[in-house]
Amino acid sequence: MKRIALFGALGLAVIGALTGGAVTPAAAQxxxxxxxxxxxxxxxxxxxxxxxxxxxxxxxxxxxxxGRTSGTSPNFNYSQALKDKAVVWNADTLDQFLAGPAKYAPGNRMAFPPLANPQDRADLIAFLEQSAH
Ligand code: HEC
Structure with a gap:
């Protein structure tokens, strides 16, 4: 019996981890x-x-x-759209770009759909800040 209770608690903990505790009433932010x-x-x-x-x-x-300006990594043939955008990539500009790549820099060639979930974008950007060195 004790064991079942333990698994029950574990299950809840797993669900909590999977949802990232992000199911808040004001989920927009x-x-x-x-x-x-x-x-x-x-x-x-x-x-x-x-x-x-x-x-x-x-x-x-x-x-x-x-901290890099868009369209300036060496060895890559960027679209004119990303070069003309000339924006410095930071948490804010990356968030806007990833929320709607085609809308943010019309004509750019990144074939990727909007990353619609704000929490996914925030988590991804935290990872990039930590790892893209
Ligand atoms: C199918 C391939 C593909 C996928 C998947 C993709 N990208 Fe891209 N990405 C590109 C291409 C191609 C460009 C250059 C676009 C251009 O020159 O117009 C680009 C450009 C970018 C840039 C601008 C880089 C710079 O030097 O200015 C960023 C930032 C970026 N992508 C981030 C991401 C992130 C984060 C993801 C995942 C959520 C992602 N991309 C998924 C192909 C992809």
């Missing part, structure tokens, strides 16, 4: 990013974006992307 969770969100980017070595995949490397 993301809470502080969780880099650990952000790593799993980054799995959606990894096919096209290297993080640490500077290697070009389908997209430019994100090595050092925080």
């Amino acid at each position: 993301a809470s502080a990013g969780d880099a650990v969770r952000g790593k799993s969100v980054y799995a959606r980017c990894a096919a096209c974006h290297d993080l640490n070595t500077g290697v070009t995949r389908l997209g430019p490397s994100l090595k050092g992307v925080i």
Whole structure:
């Protein structure tokens, strides 16, 4: 009997971890990013974006992307749209871009749908701030 109760508690803890405790009434505003969770969100980017070595995949490397001006990683042939945007990538500009890549820089060539969940974006950006060096 004791064992069943223990598993029950574990189950609740797992559900809590999976939802990230993010099921708040005011869900519109993301809470502080969780880099650990952000790593799993980054799995959606990894096919096209290297993080640490500077290697070009389908997209430019994100090595050092925080603080870099859009369209300026060497060895990548950017669209004019991203070069003309000339925005410095930080938590705020990345959040806007990832919420709607096509809308943020019309004509850019990143074939990726909007990352609609604000918490996913916050977690991903926390991961990039920690890891894209
Ligand atoms: C299908 C491939 C693909 C996927 C998946 C993808 N991207 Fe991209 N990304 C690109 C391409 C291609 C560009 C360059 C677009 C251009 O030049 O217009 C780009 C550009 C960018 C830039 C601008 C970089 C710079 O140097 O200015 C950032 C930041 C970025 N992507 C982040 C992400 C993140 C974060 C994800 C995951 C949520 C992601 N991308 C998913 C292909 C992809």
